[in-house]
Structures are given as structure tokens and as C-alpha cells.
Amino acid sequence: MTRRGLSWGARSVVGLPLGWLLLFFLLPFLIVLKISVSEMEIVTFKDLVTWTDGVLHLQLKFSNYLFITQDELYAKAYLASLKYAAITTAWCLLIGYPFAYFMARARAALQPALLMMVMLPFWTSFLLRVYAWKGLLGEGGWVARALDALHVDQLLLALGLISGPGQYMNTPFSLVLGMVYTYLPFMVLPLYANLSKMDPRLLEAAYDLGATPWVAFWRVTVPLSKAGIVAGAMLVFIPCVGEYVIPELLGGPSTLMIGRVLWDEFFANNDWPMASSVAVVMILLILVPLALFNRAQAEAQAKQGARG
Amino acid sequence: MTPGRTERALGRSWLLAGFAFLYLPILALVVYAFNASPLPTVWGGFTLKWFGQLAQDREVLDGLWLSLRIATANALGAVVLGTLAAWALVKYKRYLGRTLMVAMVNAPLVMPEVIIGLSLLLMLVSMQRALGFPERGWVTIWLGHLLVGMAYATVVIQARLQALNPQLEEAAQDLGARPLQVFFLVTLPMIAQALASAFLLTFTLSLDDVVVAAFLSGPGSTTLPLVIFSRARLGVDPSVNAVATVVIAVVSVVILGGSYALARAERRRAQEVAAAAHSH
Numbered sequence: 001m002t003r004r005g006l007s008w009g010a011r012s013v014v015g016l017p018l019g020w021l022l023l024f025f026l027l028p029f030l031i032v033l034k035i036s037v038s039e040m041e042i043v044t045f046k047d048l049v050t051w052t053d054g055v056l057h058l059q060l061k062f063s064n065y066l067f068i069t070q071d072e073l074y075a076k077a078y079l080a081s082l083k084y085a086a087i088t089t090a091w092c093l094l095i096g097y098p099f100a101y102f103m104a105r106a107r108a109a110l111q112p113a114l115l116m117m118v119m120l121p122f123w124t125s126f127l128l129r130v131y132a133w134k135g136l137l138g139e140g141g142w143v144a145r146a147l148d149a150l151h152v153d154q155l156l157l158a159l160g161l162i163s164g165p166g167q168y169m170n171t172p173f174s175l176v177l178g179m180v181y182t183y184l185p186f187m188v189l190p191l192y193a194n195l196s197k198m199d200p201r202l203l204e205a206a207y208d209l210g211a212t213p214w215v216a217f218w219r220v221t222v223p224l225s226k227a228g229i230v231a232g233a234m235l236v237f238i239p240c241v242g243e244y245v246i247p248e249l250l251g252g253p254s255t256l257m258i259g260r261v262l263w264d265e266f267f268a269n270n271d272w273p274m275a276s277s278v279a280v281v282m283i284l285l286i287l288v289p290l291a292l293f294n295r296a297q298a299e300a301q302a303k304q305g306a307r308g
Numbered sequence: 309m310t311p312g313r314t315e316r317a318l319g320r321s322w323l324l325a326g327f328a329f330l331y332l333p334i335l336a337l338v339v340y341a342f343n344a345s346p347l348p349t350v351w352g353g354f355t356l357k358w359f360g361q362l363a364q365d366r367e368v369l370d371g372l373w374l375s376l377r378i379a380t381a382n383a384l385g386a387v388v389l390g391t392l393a394a395w396a397l398v399k400y401k402r403y404l405g406r407t408l409m410v411a412m413v414n415a416p417l418v419m420p421e422v423i424i425g426l427s428l429l430l431m432l433v434s435m436q437r438a439l440g441f442p443e444r445g446w447v448t449i450w451l452g453h454l455l456v457g458m459a460y461a462t463v464v465i466q467a468r469l470q471a472l473n474p475q476l477e478e479a480a481q482d483l484g485a486r487p488l489q490v491f492f493l494v495t496l497p498m499i500a501q502a503l504a505s506a507f508l509l510t511f512t513l514s515l516d517d518v519v520v521a522a523f524l525s526g527p528g529s530t531t532l533p534l535v536i537f538s539r540a541r542l543g544v545d546p547s548v549n550a551v552a553t554v555v556i557a558v559v560s561v562v563i564l565g566g567s568y569a570l571a572r573a574e575r576r577r578a579q580e581v582a583a584a585a586h587s588h
Contacts, residue, residue, distance in 0.1 A: 009487060009488075010399075010400060013392055013395055013396055013399075013400075014396040014400060014403055014405075014409075016389075016392050017389055017392045017393035017396055017409070017458070017462075018393075018396070018405055018408075018409050020389060020458070021393075021409065021412040021413070021458075022412075024428065024431075024451065024454075024455050025412050025415070025416065025455060026412065027431055028427035028428050028430065028431035029427055031427065031430050031431045031434055032423075032426065032427045032430055035430055095326065095329075098322050099322060099323065099326045101319075102318075102319035102320075102322050102323050103323065105315075105319060106319070106323070112571075114323070116567065117327060117330075118330070120560070120563065121330045121331065121334060123508075123509075123512050123559055123563050124334060124555065124556050124559050124560070125512075125515070125516045125533070125552070125555055125556075125559075126516050127516055127518055127533050127536055127537060127540070128337060128536065128548070128551075128552040128555065128556075129333050129334065129337075131337075131536070131540040131544075131548060131552070132333030132334065132336050132337045132552075133333055134540070134543070134544050135336055135337075135340060135349070135544050136332070136333060136336055138349060138544065139349065140349030140350070141336075141349055142332070142336060143332075181329065181330075181333070184326075184329075184330070185330075213312070213315070234418060235417070235418055238418040238419070238420070239418055239419075239420055239421070241420060242419075242420020242421070242422050242423060243420065244420075244421065244422050244519055245518055245519065245537070248541065249540060249541065259420060259422045262422050262426065263422060266426060266523075267522075272430065275426060276426070276430065279422070279423050279426050279427065282420065282422075282423060283423060286420070290415060290418065290419075293414065293418055294410070294411050294414050294415070297410075297414045298410055298414075301397075301410075301466065301467075301470070
């Protein structure tokens with residue numbers, strides 16, 4: 001590669017994937033943006049710019065956005081999505097951080113097998129694993145019976161997370177359980193990658209300086225794993241905000257999330273401009289987390305490159 | 309430094325509980341596939357009848373065949389595009405659009421699927437209005453899966469490319485190899501493992517997708533996950549358990565066998581490289 005620029009071959013290596021992404025990733029978003037301000041026509045949408053009688057017409061329709069801000073349904077669904085995504089992320093971190101930590105501290109010979117075991121459910125169909133919870137939490141299911149026996153249902157009922165004693169399905173409880181279950185590996189994997197590379201001498205130094213294991217953990221291990229926490233949290237939070245399959249299979253009428261609203265606008269109401277507006281607002285909500293995730297990824301990749 | 313006894317006990321129980329949580333639903337799926345009673349919670353004795361019915365279920369078989377074709381095409385395309393993108397990100401550090409490319413590769417990893425499905429559909433519809441193609445069908449589903457698959461493939465291949473010792477490629481160049489020769493004779497064998505994992509990962513992702521396929525499928529192109537989803541929505545269905553058991557069995561065998569073979573090949577390669585480095 002010369003200083004003046006890339007060679008012809010290098011240009012095509014860069015240009016092909018870049019062009020592909022521009023065409024199939026960036027352009028579709030611009031089209032969604034366009035359609036969200038379009039007039040509805042039967043089945044599809046009207047063109048923004050029309051040419052009639054030699055005059056160029058530009059029609060923008062912001063009523064969809066106005067409607068989103070006025071109708072309570074949308075605000076509620078957006079808030080519910082953010083709430084359930086945040087709760088799911090917190091639980092994944094609570095379960096996943098110690099999990100990744102103990103994995104990284106296990107015997108070196110054991111670690112590849114442990115890693116494989118975290119990946120394996122991730123390879124077997126996510127749809128089927130979510131479906132399995134329907135049977136486990138339904139009346140007489142394994143988990144439902146275990147929770148009944150432990151009287152956990154009284155606690156969940158008192159917290160308002162289930163609809164009645166022994167009724168676990170189609171409640172906020174089953175929804176969050178399903179999302180935590182699905183996204184837990186996404187939290188564990190970046191955390192493990194981060195924690196397993198940590199220099200053990202740093203902890204030893206902390207101990208030598210008189211820190212107790214608890215203090216060393218909070219003052220050394222946790223701050224050093226910040227990049228892993230951010231990456232894991234965003235890998236869980238962002239897709240959860242727009243999740244459709246899990247709320248549809250495990251959620252109920254009280255857990256309307258925005259992914260389902262978008263789906264219904266599109267498939268049930270056939271209102272493409274409205275679905276586009278809902279999508280645009282959803283993108284705006286996840287823009288900051290997306291930027292955080294992108295920065296964490298870029299930093300991790302740069303670090304990897306410096307080491308290699 | 310070795311962990312203390314309490315830490316070891318806590319660690320062991322935490323890992324055990326975590327794995328129990330991850331594997332319990334899989335176990336339940338498989339067990340109830342052999343349940344003679346169609347009710348999900350009543351054990352009616354052992355049976356294989358659901359598997360027998362599966363073999364005659366046209367909807368499932370057609371969906372499976374379509375899904376396998378799309379998954380294969382998707383994995384092939386994703387590995388090719390992912391290799392190019394990873395190469396463009398690792399080997400060239402300064403060009404117009406690099407920052408944008410990093411963002412566009414990372415975003416599909418987390419972007420909610422409803423947004424990807426909707427935006428691609430609206431673009432493809434606009435394209436069809438203007439150009440007359442593509443019809444909604446397996447090609448459009450394939451394009452959608454390729455977008456997500458390419459992102460995953462790029463991340464996997466990029467990590468491997470970055471870990472490579474550039475001296476091996478430089479040595480080949482110094483010995484007079486052309487860039488393409490260097491790539492196919494030196495780089496490709498060294499990243500083969502990453503390409504294989506990217507292939508397997510994007511294959512399974514495609515085989516699992518409901519949302520993007522729902523937006524992009526047309527009449528007559530119902531993939532297996534769409535069939536499963538429409539049945540799972542209605543309730544617990546033993547035919548879904550039977551499909552699940554077959555999928556889990558096949559995936560476990562392929563993944564375990566594949567990773568074993570890859571690990572062995574990798575070890576042999578490392579030994580060869582070490583031996584070559586030693587003898588010079």
C-alpha cells in the first residue's frame with residue numbers, strides 16, 4: 001500500500017463490503033424515514049415527490065408522529081419496552097457477572113469446555129428454547145410446580161409480577177424470565193472474554209497491599225472489566241427494547257412492548273407509514289446505547305489489534 | 309494465586325445453577341417429545357409417534373428444506389462478505405468511510421430484528437417498484453439474513469485476522485508471492501478455523517430466524533421457524549417438541565464434532581508453525 005492511496009485491488013476489497021452495507025443497511029433506514037412521513041395508500045404508500053401538471057409536489061405528513069405523541073398506547077408501550085429491557089439487563093448482569101468471573105477463575109484446562117457449554121444452547125434454536133418455557137411455566141409444568149412448592153408464587157403475587165397464585169404464564173414474570181434466559185449468554189461471553197484476560201498479578205498486588213478479597217474485587221476487578229460490562233449490557237439491552245418473539249410467546253396483555261406494536265401496525269393494520277414512524281422513534285430511543293456499544297466494540301477491536 | 313475454599317464452593321454452585329438454568333428447557337423439550345400424552349404436563353408413557361407424524365408433515369418438511377437452502381446460501385455469502393469486510397477493517401487503517409463501516413458492521417449485531425425486517429422490506433418493495441425485481445420469496449429472506457450474518461461473520465473473522473502474525477505474510481511477499489497468492493496460500497489456511505466457525509454460526513442464525521423472515525417472506529416461502537412459531541403461538545404442541553429434538557440432536561452432533569475437528573486441526577497447525585520457526 002502506498003502513501004498516495006489504496007491500490008486498485010485494495011479498493012475493491014474495501015468497496016465491495018462497504019457498498020453492500022450502504023445499499024442494504026443505510027439505504028433501508030433512509031427509506032423508512034421517508035415512508036414514515038408518507039401518505040397512506042391502499043396496501044402501500046404514496047410517493048413523497050410527485051410530478052403533476054408540470055409542477056413538482058412535495059408532501060410531508062407528520063401526523064403519524066403527532067399520533068404517537070398523543071395516543072397513550074404508544075408512550076406506554078415504549079416505556080414498557082425500556083423498563084423490561086432495563087430489568088432484563090440488570091438480572092443478566094447480576095447472574096452473568098459472577099458466572100463469567102467464576103468461569104475465568106476455573107482451572108485453565110476446564111475453561112474451553114465451560115465456554116463450549118455456554119455457547120451450545122446459543123447454537124440450538126432460540127425460538128425452541130423460548131417455546132420450552134411455555135411448557136415449564138404452564139399449569140403443572142416442572143418449574144411452575146417447583147415454584148408452587150417453594151411458595152414463591154405468594155411473593156411474586158405480592159410484587160404484582162404474576163396474575164394469580166400459580167399463574168406464571170403471560171405475566172411480567174414469565175416475560176422477564178424468558179428474556180433473561182435468552183440473553184444471558186450475550187452477557188456472559190463478553191464478560192468472560194474480558195475477565196479471562198485480566199492480569200492476575202494486579203489482584204496479587206492488591207492483596208499484598210492489604211486489600212481483602214471483597215475490596216480487591218470491587219476496587220480492582222470490577223473497574224478493569226468495565227468494557228466487558230458495557231459491551232454485555234448493550235448486547236442485552238438494545239435487542240430487548242425491540243424484542244418481538246419473547247413477548248409474543250411468553251408475555252401477556254399487561255406486557256405490551258413496542259416490537260409487538262410495530263408488528264401489529266404492519267401485519268394486522270397494514271399501515272406501513274405508521275409502522276415506519278414507530279420504527280423511527282424506536283431507533284431514536286436506542287441511538288445512545290447504540291453509540292456506546294459501537295465505541296466499546298471499536299475499543300476492544302483496537303486493543304486486540306495492538307496485542308496481535 | 310489459588311482461590312480460597314469458600315470461593316471455590318460458591319463458584320462451583322453458581323456455575324452449576326447457571327448451567328442448570330441454561331439446559332433445563334432443552335431437557336424438557338426433548339423429554340416431552342417422547343410423551344404419549346399430547347398434554348404438556350401429563351406424562352402418558354413413552355412413544356415415538358410424534359416423530360412418525362413429523363415424517364409425514366408436509367408443512368414442516370417443506371419449511372425445513374427451504375430453511376436449509378437459505379441457511380446454506382446465507383452462510384456462504386456471509387463468510388465471503390465477512391472476510392472482505394474483516395480484511396478491509398484489519399489491513400487498511402485509513403480510508404474514506406472506515407468509521408461508517410465499523411458502525412454498520414456492529415449495528416446489525418444488536419439492532420432489533422423488527423427494524424431490520426421492516427426497513428429491508430420497505431427498501432425491497434421500493435426497488436421492486438422501480439426495477440421490477442426482486443419478488444418476495446427465498447431471495448429476499450436470504451438478503452435479510454445475509455445482512456445480519458455478514459456482521460457476525462465479520463466480527464469472528466476480524467478477531468482471527470488481528471491475532472495473526474503479519475511476518476508470515478510479509479515473508480511470503482518478500483519471497484515474491486503476489487497479493488492474491490499470499491492470501492490463498494498463507495492467510496487463508498491460517499484463518500480457515502475462523503471461517504468455519506463463522507459459517508456454522510451464520511448457518512444456525514439463519515435457521516433460527518422468525519422476525520426477519522416474517523417480513524421478507526412471500527407466498528409459498530414459509531421457513532421452518534415460521535411454521536414452528538405459528539404453532540408455538542397457539543400453545544404447546546408435541547410436533548414442535550419432536551422438531552426441537554431433531555434440531556437439537558443434529559446441532560449438537562455437528563457443533564461438537566466440528567469444534568473437535570477444528571481444535572485438532574488448529575493444534576496440528578500450531579505445531580507445524582512452531583516446527584518451521586524452529587528449523588530456521
